[in-house]
Amino acid sequence: MPITFLTFLQSHYPIPKSDLQIIANHLSTRTVEAKTILLREGATAQEMFFICEGILKIVTNNEKGNAVTQFFLKENQFCTILDSFENGVAAQESIVAAIDCELVVLQKQKLLRLYQQLPYLKELIQNITRRALLAKIAVRNAYMGENAASRYETFLARQPEIALRVPLGDVASYLGIAQQSLSRIRRNVR
Amino acid sequence: MPITFLTFLQSHYPIPKSDLQIIANHLSTRTVEAKTILLREGATAQEMFFICEGILKIVTNNEKGNAVTQFFLKENQFCTILDSFENGVAAQESIVAAIDCELVVLQKQKLLRLYQQLPYLKELIQNITRRALLAKIAVRNAYMGENAASRYETFLARQPEIALRVPLGDVASYLGIAQQSLSRIRRNVR
DNA sequence: ACGCTTTTTTAACAATTGTTAAATACTTCC
DNA sequence: GGAAGTATTTAACAATTGTTAAAAAAGCGT
Secondary structure, rough: HHHHHHHHHOOOOOHHHHHHHHHHHHEEEEEEOOOOOOOOOOOOOOEEEEEEEEEEEEEEOOOOEEEEEEEEEEEOOOOHHHHHHHHHHOOOOOEEEOOEEEEEEHHHHHHHHHHHOHHHHHHHHHHHHHHHHHHHHHHHHHHHOOHHHHHHHHHHHHHHHHOOOOHHHHHHHHHOOOOHHHHHHHHHHO | HHHHHHHHHHHHHHOOHHHHHHHHOOOEEEEEEOEEEEEOOOOOOEEEEEEEEOOOOEEEOOOOOOOOEEEOOOOOOOEHHHHHHHHHOOOOOOOEEOOOOOEEEEEEEHHHHHHHHHHHHHHHHHHHHHHHHHHHHHHHHHHHHHHHHHHHHHHHHHHHHHOOOOOOHHHHHHHOOOHHHHHHHHHOOO
């Protein structure tokens, strides 16, 4: 499983062969099934995940107490609560497996040691993470200007790998639509 | 006007007095009135703004061609299109003055030179920028789970300095509501 | 294959929001 | 102070979405 991770890194940056083993030594792996809570809101993130297989979701409770799915993360993406992981504060969001997942786990302490040994990794991972974040925001913002039906169409067109693999309830939560309404919208699309 | 900026920086980090003049030498200022376009979608961001007075908005056109206000930035906040500014690519969003503004302008070339002279500034500014971004995302995400009326209430409660100062149409665009609907919602609140 | 659980679909009705069009209020500039 | 432009409000009606409740379908373990 770590091989997926190393291959991914190599596709972004030419990593010396001799470094690969060092990196591998700082990784662990974890297989979880759908609905597993990987980080609970209020706790402090001590790990960063890399998704080899599956989909994770980031969930919050808003002012009204409704659970809102903020983002989905899929294969070859990193996932953590950045603010909590970097600044050691309590996370305001939870990380939950939307479907069964195979993950590479980067523990904070190990990752920091790894960054010291291979400083280029720090910039590399942080860059990847930040870019992914910016991309997600852009998408999210675009939804605001659309009605429920368009939001679903857009989501389906842009991220079918996610839209078609997670439970409908999760999609509804992500798009800010009641599950029943989304079901109806879907019927009228065909 | 640059004094506002320097004071702001000092409140985040103890800046040696001798450095203040160096920083000041790399700044310029600009006063613009409402609706001025500071960066047009498609262009490349060459400047970062610091808002001394006023409110800027970041605007996009989504798939359906509707203009959507993504974020507002107010006094003591930085504003640029990060992806474009840092990676030299075309911006997908425009920066527009929502009301009259007084700005400190950080030109990319000058800023890079400044970073070389005072390396701590780079981390400082990037940290501030990134945190602000994370905070904005959290708010934005929370809206997804609420209906139009709650979104307005939440926005009003959390950011009255913005909600009460920009035109209603901008608020409506930001919250993803038709202006007429927002007007009606507002009437029913009182 | 059966029962149990979870997910998805339906339906009727209520509530919210969008749309169109027009009136009113507010600014700004001469 | 009045004209011209901009911003906000109203209203009636249409369309969309939420809500409640129940049925159907799909997945899971034994």
